[in-house]
Amino acid sequence: MTFDQLEAKMRASLSQFTGLGAKVKFDFGADGALFLDATKVPTVSRDPVDVNTTLKISLADFVKLSEGKLSPTLAFTFGKLKVQGDMGVALKLAGMLDD
Structure with missing residues (x-):
């Protein structure tokens, strides 16, 4: 999946982030970054916007995570996912991605 395809997929599934109440940066390194603002309507x-939490992960690993092929907990444990900022937001987001 390309960065553009991932962006389109996220746009198509914004409703899953309703209730997050935060701003998150998805940092895919050299592939780019996406900014989710779920403080109101996602x-x-x-x-770029000021964010509560930054998630650093490769594009390939994020695709696996979003497809349920990689657990957020395992990704974090093995260093494939790095979290900067509010860990509570990251945990809430992980729960939303697991659904």
Whole structure:
């Protein structure tokens, strides 16, 4: 999956982030970054915003995570997912991705 395809997939499933109440940066390294603003009606953008939490993960691993092929807990434990900022937001987001 390309970065553009992932962005489109996130846009199509924004409703799953309703209730998160935070702003999150998904940092895919050289592949780019997406910014989720779920403080009100969830939106996703490439435009930088101040965030509560930054998730650093490769694009390939995030695709696996979003498809249920990689557990957020295992990704974090094995260093494939790094969290900066509010860990509570990251845990809440992990629960939303597991659903």
